[in-house]
Amino acid sequence: MSPEVNLETIVSLCKRRGFVFQSSEIYGGLAGFYDYGPLGVELVNNIKQEWWKAMVREHDNIFGVDSAIIQNPRLWEASGHIAGFTDPLVEDEVTHKRYRADHLAGVDSNDVEQLMKLLEGKKSPDGNPLGPVRTFNMMMKTYVGPVEDSESVAYLRPETAGPIFTNYENVRETMRAKLPFGVAQIGKAFRNEISPRDFIFRVRELEQMEMQYFINPNDQEKNYQNWRDFAWQFCIERLGISKENLEWHEHDASERAHYAAAAHDIYFKFPQGFKELWGTHNRTDFDLSNHQRVSGKELTYFDEEKRERFMPFVIESSVGVGRLLMAVIVNSYYEEEINGEKRVVLKIKPSLAPYRLAVSPLLKNKPELVNKAREVYGTLKKVFGNVMWDDNGNIGKRYRRQDEIGTPYCITVDFDTLEDETVTIRDRDSTEQTRIKIDELETRLKALLLI
Numbered sequence: 100m101s102p103e104v105n106l107e108t109i110v111s112l113c114k115r116r117g118f119v120f121q122s123s124e125i126y127g128g129l130a131g132f133y134d135y136g137p138l139g140v141e142l143v144n145n146i147k148q149e150w151w152k153a154m155v156r157e158h159d160n161i162f163g164v165d166s167a168i169i170q171n172p173r174l175w176e177a178s179g180h181i182a183g184f185t186d187p188l189v190e191d192e193v194t195h196k197r198y199r200a201d202h203l204a205g206v207d208s209n210d211v212e213q214l215m216k217l218l219e220g221k222k223s224p225d226g227n228p229l230g231p232v233r234t235f236n237m238m239m240k241t242y243v244g245p246v247e248d249s250e251s252v253a254y255l256r257p258e259t260a261g262p263i264f265t266n267y268e269n270v271r272e273t274m275r276a277k278l279p280f281g282v283a284q285i286g287k288a289f290r291n292e293i294s295p296r297d298f299i300f301r302v303r304e305l306e307q308m309e310m311q312y313f314i315n316p317n318d319q320e321k322n323y324q325n326w327r328d329f330a331w332q333f334c335i336e337r338l339g340i341s342k343e344n345l346e347w348h349e350h351d352a353s354e355r356a357h358y359a360a361a362a363h364d365i366y367f368k369f370p371q372g373f374k375e376l377w378g379t380h381n382r383t384d385f386d387l388s389n390h391q392r393v394s395g396k397e398l399t400y401f402d403e404e405k406r407e408r409f410m411p412f413v414i415e416s417s418v419g420v421g422r423l424l425m426a427v428i429v430n431s432y433y434e435e436e437i438n439g440e441k442r443v444v445l446k447i448k449p450s451l452a453p454y455r456l457a458v459s460p461l462l463k464n465k466p467e468l469v470n471k472a473r474e475v476y477g478t479l480k481k482v483f484g485n486v487m488w489d490d491n492g493n494i495g496k497r498y499r500r501q502d503e504i505g506t507p508y509c510i511t512v513d514f515d516t517l518e519d520e521t522v523t524i525r526d527r528d529s530t531e532q533t534r535i536k537i538d539e540l541e542t543r544l545k546a547l548l549l550i
């Protein structure tokens with residue numbers, strides 16, 4: 100990552116190149132909601148696929164689900180969200196703008212008394228007195244059915260984990276799973292954040308990738324460590340994030356969620372500082388015990404070998420897709436000077452790049468070049484899928500544009516191609532160009548892209 104990268108630069112690149120748009124932008128947008136554009140959706144899908152592969156496909160004992168966003172509200176009563184999914188809020192007494200009290204106090208804490216003390220005599224960012232610290236529930240409400248009354252209130256899920264717990268027994272039975280096993284899900288979650296900000300870092304509609312690993316309580320430590328290692332390795336090996344941009348942060352008792360016995364977050368060096376990216380939590384038997392209590396359904400596990408019955412403990416791995424996308428873009432953003440010219444380049448891992456390849460004719464007004472380039476493009480698209488046709492502007496401008504969206508290799512058809520059936524491959528990171536025979540292209544590109 101370039102040292103000079105700031106948030107505005109990232110926001111502007113994301114807009115300019117079609118990664119992220121403000122939602123309902125032509126109406127002035129809506130705070131905390133964003134849409135992914137053509138490039139963003141490719142990057143997001145690649146990140147999700149990579150996670151699904153590493154988490155579900157590469158583990159014999161992890162199974163996927165895709166649950167409804169709206170569930171029976173008793174689920175959220177049992178999980179503690181209706182009573183306790185709150186953030187501390189403080190209001191500017193003049194403007195009535197609301198702020199996260201913990202952010203104004205500069206601490207990671209939900210403790211109202213502690214925050215009141217820390218904020219004593221402090222002013223709001225507009226210089227006005229602050230009211231008392233209160234708690235604010237972040238659940239988004241809706242009504243199910245034709246009547247809007249207290250009986251029909253339902254909630255958009257605030258996390259994907261909840262319906263994993265209510266499906267624990269279904270998955271165990273249908274998959275004949277024995278402990279330890281995990282259930283994973285990727286999907287939207289909704290949080291009425293008091294102050295959404297920092298672009299897609301803190302939003303009100305987010306997407307999460309979560310996995311709950313059900314274990315014997317005696318195996319807590321080992322499994323907790325394994326899932327911490329998984330998250331760290333995934334960031335480095337699968338997403339190509341540099342170690343220097345990551346650090347561990349252990350929650351102390353005041354920061355930990357109501358359910359957690361231990362919590363370690365991976366923080367990423369976002370332009371606004373090191374902030375939470377990925378959490379690993381030991382949720383103990385909090386969830387299954389509460390669901391058993393509230394639903395009245397037996398959720399204990401019988402270990403046939405050891406002939407013992409117990410309530411499984413859960414280690415959770417939880418990460419936001421948007422934060423990962425932002426981390427990948429920030430991590431791979433470079434401004435460089437090449438032959439006296441400035442270029443912006445996203446050095447994204449080829450497996451994640453929105454387009455793996457771009458194909459161009461040297462000149463777009465020479466039909467013989469265009470036809471040949473179209474032929475090469477058609478062949479490569481069949482093999483590599485996400486290949487872009489690019490004949491806009493001159494070749495230098497095309498390379499700059501492809502650099503900026505992270506396309507690892509550009510293939511150019513020129514006059515020599517018509518003579519000797521060779522094309523140039525230009526490498527995004529080194530900017531070096533090599534000539535290669537068209538019939539060797541597929542093998543060479545597969546090797547370069549590690550496919």
Ligand code: ATP
Pocket residue numbers: 258290292299300301302303305307375376377378417418419420421422
């Ligand atoms: P924070 O302390 O930043 O509010 P959290 O500790 O409440 O986050 P979790 O409930 O553990 O977060 O959610 C798991 C993951 O989901 C986080 O690590 C983060 O990547 C993502 N996430 C949580 N809240 C948001 C949000 N409002 N916008 C974007 N991503 C989020």
